[in-house]
Amino acid sequence: MITIEEIKRSFLAALWFVFLTFPIMVIRVNTIENTIEWRFHNAVIIGVSIFFLSFLWRYLMRRKEQGAKALQQGATPKPTLTEYFFQDRRFYIPGLTAAAVFFAVFPFVFSIYQVNIMSNALIYVMLGLGLNIVVGLAGLLDLGYVAFYAIGAYSYALLNLHYGVGFWLALPIAAVLAASAGVLLGFPVLRLRGDYLAIVTLGFGEIIRLILENWNSFSHGPSGIANIPQPSFFGLHLSLEGNTSAVYFLLVALSLMTIFFVNRLRHSRIGRAWLALREDEVACQAMGIDRTKTKLTAFALGATWAGMAGVVFAAKTTFINPASFTIWESIIILCIVVLGGMGSVVGVITGAMVLILMPEYMRAFEQYRMLIFGGVLILMMIFRPHGIITAVRKKYTFEGLEAEGGAPGLGAPAPAAGLETRSESN
């Protein structure tokens, strides 16, 4: 219900924002011609939209608080739509089949332009899934992820330039190089807490980019490397169109491989160690998990995918320069992971598709892309910290315990189960 009090508050919020945005939104100075442009319509737009948005904001805040209160009082969280979807075979089998058919026929139905865009999105799927290992599973905020992508791309480009190494050989080499770089970065930052880690990794990303830009004799500087050969497929000579589809299928295959590996990793011993590390580092160490090894594997495995994605990127565009590997790229990949759902494979794929395809198909919004990304990061953190698609935590039950007639709540749960049986709640 909207009361007078609410209207008053919204009105004040609107006034505040009109004041706040006044100099930057309304006035534009042209210092060359010495003229001032007054754009008062902007102030009106902001006032009106903030007035209405503030109602929505307060409503969402109230809902969030109620949700938190209900959880505190012991209400079990309702299974989300996605949880429901992935637990029922009747839903997910047809869903997956439809997706498989869609991706299989895509290049035969749509134009080369669309296939190119989709290939782009698939590169980001790989990058997102790789970063998901580091950020989503192990809980290490890596803002320099693009560095590994750059390492992959430059490995292929330089190896090809100097030694004529082909795409298929460069792929594993770049993966190994990127993984080594991940370990190299991992070592000094192991002892750092989450937020320091973010800054150091950001610094690492920038160092790599600046080196590529300044070390002309090594990386050809800002002008980049051109004429990188496209991947060859069994010695076939393909037309431009054929090659685009071939690269597309290569990316589909690589993405599937990534999905398979990440899924297997997540439920493996190391994957569970990552989750434990994310939840509580101290408790994790007390449980006997080697923190160093666990963090380093997260960095190395995360970097591996970025390295491979980099090779494909270099082969696909046939030209690379340092401008493709700025901090913004890292932030876009982070957005994909955060928006999609940290730790969730399906979520990250959805995130990549939404964030990469949407700006392509809504050209009008292109210039607002980064602005919207910024807003998305804030809003997701406040209202849906687990992303669009919440990661479903695998639950482990002891069959033996029930067979003996012991009620689940009776006695202390076995330590191995204690870590995993807790469902994700915070």
Added chain:
Amino acid sequence: MHWDYSYFMELFLGGLAKGSIYALIALGYTMVYGIIELINFAHGDIYMIGAFTALIVASVLTMLAWNKLAILVIATLAAVVYASAYGWTAEKIAYKPLRNAPRLSPLISAIGVSLFLENYVLLAQTSDFLPFPSLIPDFKWWEPYAYMISSQQLMIIIVTAVVMVLLTILIKFTRTGKAMRATAQDMSMAILVGIDVDRVISITFIIGSATAALGGVLIGSSMGQINFYIGFIAGIKAFVAAVLGGIGSIPGAVLGGLVLGWTESFFTGYISSDYEDVFAFVFLVLILIFRPGGILGRSQTQKV
């Protein structure tokens, strides 16, 4: 190579001025981190907003042919007021709802604020560099020394020193300062003894943003041009300065800023200017590995 004294002094004073700017921005980082343990990623962008506000106000007033001193005062005031307002609003919207969230959440949210503010200025104004009006005049009495350091740079050094003294007084001797220290030590305990923690946090953001805005006005007048992106590198370097000095410590932030300014200045002056920005990052990694507590900070153990 023979020893060139005046070249050395030029680098020394240039580094001092540069370091003072880093210090002014680092103060905001260090205060916010001291209280809520958040790396306020958007802090550099608040500095940029301050510089832009000053530029816009000063340009408008210049066209109206106002007195130079009045323009300087009003533009600086506007920058301080607006930067504080942005800092306060960002805290209310993006950080306050996340006070009990996991540590990474407010950090990601701060990255969002940074991205948002940068693109907001980019879209509402321009992506080009804008010429910043020379607000600070060339002092007559400084002319004999101006070959080493311009009067704008001198101004930067003086303002930083004054701000640091004022902040130290505020934190050591006033009631608000006491509340800030209490909140920094233990937030839930501070609430229990009746400190309005939300208010303290708001004040911290306002003060931090105001000092950043001063930095923005000063750097604008000394560099002569700004764009929407100046906050990013400045913010990172100020963060390095804050960590170098020991995050959470006010004299530490200033010391860290100066050390970073000098090392950068000497490095670029004597060795190579290509890797100026790399240098700050390498420095940061080295400090964090060998002395994570910073020069003046104590090393902290992680609480369970």
